Each structure stands twice: as C-alpha cells, then as structure tokens.
C-alpha cells in the first residue's frame with residue numbers, strides 16, 4: 001500500500017516549505033501538494049503551522065486527504081473493505097421533513113438518533129451517482145444499485161423507499177443491519193498532525209464510547225466479530241465526527257469482496273474503497 005497525504009496549503013505561506021513550481025496552485029489562495037510520510041517535509045508541516053499561527057494568526061493548511069493505493073495482490077487477498085462515498089449533498093433528510101427521535105441519541109455526542117419515518121428528500125437534489133450521502137449522513141442508492149444487490153443476493157443491506165416532498169422517487173435509502181467493532185489501532189484525530197480529542201468546546205471522544213474522534217486518519221482496523229463472514233455490508237459500532245448544525249457523528253461502512261466485485265462489474269458510481277485490517 002502506498003499512502004500519500006494530499007494537503008491544501010495556504011498559498012500565502014506555501015513558500016516557507018514548498019518551491020513555487022511545486023504542487024498545483026488553485027488561483028492565489030491554495031496550493032495542493034502531495035507528500036508521502038517519509039518526505040522530510042511531512043514532519044515540518046506542524047512546525048511551520050505553529051509559526052504561521054503565532055506570527056500571523058493564520059492557518060498554514062486548510063483541507064487534507066489521505067490517498068491509499070494498493071497492489072493487485074493486496075486487493076486480491078483482502079477480505080473486508082471500507083466504503084468511501086465520494087459525494088455529499090444537501091438538503092438533508094431533516095431539512096425535508098424526515099422525522100428523528102433525538103431523545104434516544106447520546107446526550108454528550110449526539111450519536112445514534114433514531115430515524116422514525118421514511119427518508120424524505122427534495123426532488124432534483126440527489127447527485128447522478130449510484131451512491132451518495134446527505135450532510136446528515138443518510139445514504140441514498142440508485143435503482144440500478146438496489147436491483148444488482150437483489151440479483152446477487154447480498155446480505156446485510158436494508159433498502160427502504162425514499163419519498164420526495166412531492167411525488168415518489170426511484171431511489172432507496174441504504175442502512176446496514178449489522179455492526180462490527182473498531183479496534184484501538186484505528187487512528188482518529190482532528191487532522192494528521194493533531195490527535196486531540198477536543199477543541200474549542202467540542203468533544204470528539206465521547207466518554208460513553210459511541211464516538212471516538214473527529215476524523216479517521218488511518219485505514220480502519222476492526223475486531224474479528226462474526227458478522228464479517230455473514231454480511232456483505234456492515235457499519236462500525238463506533239462513530240466518527242461531531243454534532244455541529246446538521247452534521248452528526250457517523251459510522252464507517254464496510255463491505256465484502258462480493259460487494260466490491262458487484263460495484264466493479266456493474267460499473268456502479270460514487271464508490272471508493274480502502275482495505276480494512278481485521279484483528
């Protein structure tokens with residue numbers, strides 16, 4: 001596996017660590033740079049960030065994303081994959097009248113509220129992908145996806161119809177019926193250089209154990225619970241994220257080799273995969 005960090009550097013201070021012709025400039029505000037962990041400058045990023053913060057009260061970097069590339073052999077040997085849903089959209093279910101019971105949610109982190117009506121969304125807002133997610137964490141799949149799951153008899157997927165505020169949709173909501181536990185080797189934190197569990201009054205690691213951090217920073221590590229062998233689609237027991245506006249902590253989603261094969265053979269869109277480590 002080859003891991004690189006794609007990081008969006010504040011263009012104003014990029015010259016403190018990077019050459020002018022390096023990376024990709026997005027106008028004059030952001031420079032996108034790709035770094036591997038063994039690049040000596042990787043370790044320099046938090047040091048420079050500290051200087052920029054103290055001297056200018058600005059951020060040295062904005063967004064970031066890990067990209068992990070696997071060999072054919074690694075992909076052939078893998079048993080479990082993390083599903084990354086590429087596209088997120090608005091408005092979310094709550095904004096369109098979907099009902100939730102918030103009284104059962106965790107009082108501290110807001111995780112695990114219960115959806116008590118069909119998912120209702122606004123017509124014309126769902127991206128033209130076979131899978132997408134609202135900013136509230138609700139997963140939407142296409143008719144093509146739902147049919148492929150039925151034909152292949154995949155297990156562990158709950159598909160329910162989605163209402164539009166006006167009219168009926170041909171999309172379904174996807175929910176995982178079983179969960180597996182993340183192992184402590186799963187790395188979470190605010191960003192690759194800050195593993196703090198709270199910041200500015202927000203708590204990212206819930207003392208109840210249902211939310212473990214703001215962002216996932218490593219591949220996922222899971223305990224070898226029995227549902228892994230019985231289900232093609234699973235969610236993690238623990239959540240990641242924060243309750244902020246419409247955002248809620250969300251589980252990580254996993255799938256079997258058969259599920260991933262379906263996505264590739266049917267050319268279903270909107271998915272990215274990473275290998276998950278089973279312990």
Ligand SMILES: [Zn+2]
Nearest residue numbers: 106109206210
């Ligand atoms: Zn909690």
